[in-house]
Amino acid sequence: MTYSQAPELLTDRLLLRPHRLSDFDDSLAMWSDPEVARFIGGKPSTRDEVWFRLLRYVGLWELLGYGYFVVTDRETGRFLGEVGVADFHRPLPPTFSDFPEAGWAFAPAAHGRGIATEAVRRLLAWCDERFERTVCMIDPQNAPSIRVAGKCGFREYEHAAYRDGQTILFERLRPPSRD
Numbered sequence: 001m002t003y004s005q006a007p008e009l010l011t012d013r014l015l016l017r018p019h020r021l022s023d024f025d026d027s028l029a030m031w032s033d034p035e036v037a038r039f040i041g042g043k044p045s046t047r048d049e050v051w052f053r054l055l056r057y058v059g060l061w062e063l064l065g066y067g068y069f070v071v072t073d074r075e076t077g078r079f080l081g082e083v084g085v086a087d088f089h090r091p092l093p094p095t096f097s098d099f100p101e102a103g104w105a106f107a108p109a110a111h112g113r114g115i116a117t118e119a120v121r122r123l124l125a126w127c128d129e130r131f132e133r134t135v136c137m138i139d140p141q142n143a144p145s146i147r148v149a150g151k152c153g154f155r156e157y158e159h160a161a162y163r164d165g166q167t168i169l170f171e172r173l174r175p176p177s178r179d
Contacts, residue, residue, distance in 0.1 A: 003061035016069035026079035030107045039142035081106030096135040
């Protein structure tokens, strides 16, 4: 699957779609917000860092056939955040590069409304058609993301050192087929 073939995914309230160039300003506003960056890198992103992130999102689809989506409100079209899966080749023991790594970030206006859980659940339903295992890593202090992971079926399996801190590794196995 290439970027131009990346799907659009729907929930009752949300549209998950591939990034567009016009998403840059909304993405920049989200990633430069200290509240958003607090547990993801620890510092707000610069304009060029967000630009490279956008390019990486397109490249994931082109090279791997999966990647990240923009999450928008279906009713208003408002940018709410980003969710997706990737292989970032993280230098972690144990490695989990053999499995897609789920990730999510949401603008403060989306916090506390169940948006993240709804978007991640829809992403994982799409992943279940393709992968038997999905992983993620979350800062131990990021209680909201740990709650989202738990609601979406992720289970903690390891603590690891990453960059200058600690992280928790989670996994989610595809549910058994109901056939």
